[in-house]
Amino acid sequence: MTKISRGRCLLKVRIAEAKTTQAQLSRRTGYSQQQISNWVHNREKMSYEATVLCAFVLNCHAEDFYEWHLS
Template structure:
């Protein structure tokens, strides 16, 4: 974790004097957009996924990131890909 941001590191290739490192960073959660797209409320998403309304609100307002299992469940219910739930950036 660097400056409050969790980095998942990917090494593209190793060079003799070191490695070139890229990290995929999750930025803003796009859950609000996807809820509007399918005309679903946070309460309905909570009911369909089994996550508490407070947890859904935390994700929507970028207070917490979804873990892998949560993202898979939410993506399934919202009929989108997990990668579409966040703005992603390679750094």
Template structure:
């Protein structure tokens, strides 16, 4: 029998990833073409990223989408 593990996205960790890599929000905006105000909203958790945006940002800062979020296991 297989037990399915499910996850839901938790807190955005973009600010942590930027700090670890020494990038500013402005540098990320320049690297991705996204407006700095939108990057700020992702960092502050007032706006969620869609999958395409998360993939673009992850590639720009050399991490995976999984690295951008806290993942919470549930039944």
């Protein structure tokens, strides 16, 4: 059976592509700047709900926030 796992978080890339900042994303989502920084620096994984909200705000797909690995 094929398994999929999340790799490195690409939130920093998506923020740059949207021409916004971590602070602006914080204000628009309600997540703290520290929490967003934790995601950007791979200290924590984003929850599904956080991923979907950030995707909506940054106008991209939830799958775009991580590198994905199949094994």
